[in-house]
Amino acid sequence: MKRHCACRLFKLSRSAGFALAGLWFGRAATLAQEVPPIFPPDNPWNADVSAYPVHENSADFLASIGLDRGLHPDFGTVWNGAPNGIPYVLVRDEQPEVRIRFRAYGDESDPGPYPVPPDAPIEGGPDGNGDRHVLVIDVDNLKLYEMYRAFPRRGGQKWRADCGAVWDLTSNDLRPFFWTSADAAGLPIFAGLVRYDEVVEKGAITHALRFTVSRSQRGFILPATHFASTSRDPDLPPMGLRLRLSSDFDISGFSPNVQVILRALKTYGMMVADNGSDGYISGAPDPRWDDDELRELGRVRIRDFEVVYTGDVITDEP
Numbered sequence: 001m002k003r004h005c006a007c008r009l010f011k012l013s014r015s016a017g018f019a020l021a022g023l024w025f026g027r028a029a030t031l032a033q034e035v036p037p038i039f040p041p042d043n044p045w046n047a048d049v050s051a052y053p054v055h056e057n058s059a060d061f062l063a064s065i066g067l068d069r070g071l072h073p074d075f076g077t078v079w080n081g082a083p084n085g086i087p088y089v090l091v092r093d094e095q096p097e098v099r100i101r102f103r104a105y106g107d108e109s110d111p112g113p114y115p116v117p118p119d120a121p122i123e124g125g126p127d128g129n130g131d132r133h134v135l136v137i138d139v140d141n142l143k144l145y146e147m148y149r150a151f152p153r154r155g156g157q158k159w160r161a162d163c164g165a166v167w168d169l170t171s172n173d174l175r176p177f178f179w180t181s182a183d184a185a186g187l188p189i190f191a192g193l194v195r196y197d198e199v200v201e202k203g204a205i206t207h208a209l210r211f212t213v214s215r216s217q218r219g220f221i222l223p224a225t226h227f228a229s230t231s232r233d234p235d236l237p238p239m240g241l242r243l244r245l246s247s248d249f250d251i252s253g254f255s256p257n258v259q260v261i262l263r264a265l266k267t268y269g270m271m272v273a274d275n276g277s278d279g280y281i282s283g284a285p286d287p288r289w290d291d292d293e294l295r296e297l298g299r300v301r302i303r304d305f306e307v308v309y310t311g312d313v314i315t316d317e318p
Contacts, residue, residue, distance in 0.1 A: 045188075073297050087123060186224075214275065249304050
């Protein structure tokens with residue numbers, strides 16, 4: 001059973017980290033205004049859940065995560081010498097496709113080739129020893145390519161990864177039941193990232209966010225298709241569980257940019273996508289983030305949320 005760890009075990013100099021951040025930003029910013037719609041409007045990621053009913057087990061789910069646990073932005077500028085967050089790159093139709101060799105979960109991976117640039121940004125930097133996600137969006141063909149534990153070979157002429165998934169951005173199709181993806185839950189990663197262009201430039205996030213918990217159960221709720229636990233404790237969150245910030249939570253004391261994130265949590269919520277640190281919200285790195293501002297999220301506690309019902313927990317493989 002696959003058990004992802006949302007951790008970053010790498011160390012670079014601070015100057016090298018800013019250099020990497022600049023490289024990432026220069027690559028992504030060239031097409032920053034051309035991020036296509038991520039899935040159709042009726043996709044679960046884009047669903048307004050502000051009026052969804054509260055899950056009957058909401059209190060126990062929240063207690064298992066930790067009621068006093070504050071949210072943590074798992075993204076920003078630079079952390080420990082590398083760009084902080086899960087980066088992505090946008091490519092055009094002319095981007096050459098390269099061979100991908102899958103090592104650990106080839107039977108649950110979408111076969112290559114993938115249009116991955118040789119210098120595609122890697123989560124944690126080129127020397128990172130964590131999840132090493134690589135995310136590529138083909139803006140012409142409306143495809144999202146995601147890899148977990150990705151390593152370039154021969155200068156990026158080919159890549160090795162533990163797992164890979166290809167998503168049609170015009171479709172609501174899910175992974176096969178009990179299949180993983182580049183994320184433990186079998187979900188797309190990019191769809192749930194907090195991005196600078198949405199928060200600061202557009203002033204609105206119109207989709208659910210991705211977050212992690214340290215303990216999950218052997219089950220998932222669609223659109224998740226995979227679990228990453230052996231525990232059958234029904235009070236632990238399943239993959240795909242959706243939390244919504246309470247409508248009466250006062251956001252007026254937060255900075256305008258953080259208010260954008262909090263409004264999204266009230267409207268679209270956040271989904272359990274991986275095992276990791278409790279309450280860590282995922283986002284894309286950007287040198288323009290204000291890390292001190294993002295830390296305001298720590299004032300929001302798990303007790304300020306409620307779990308909404310989006311479907312039954314699927315627990316057993318056939």
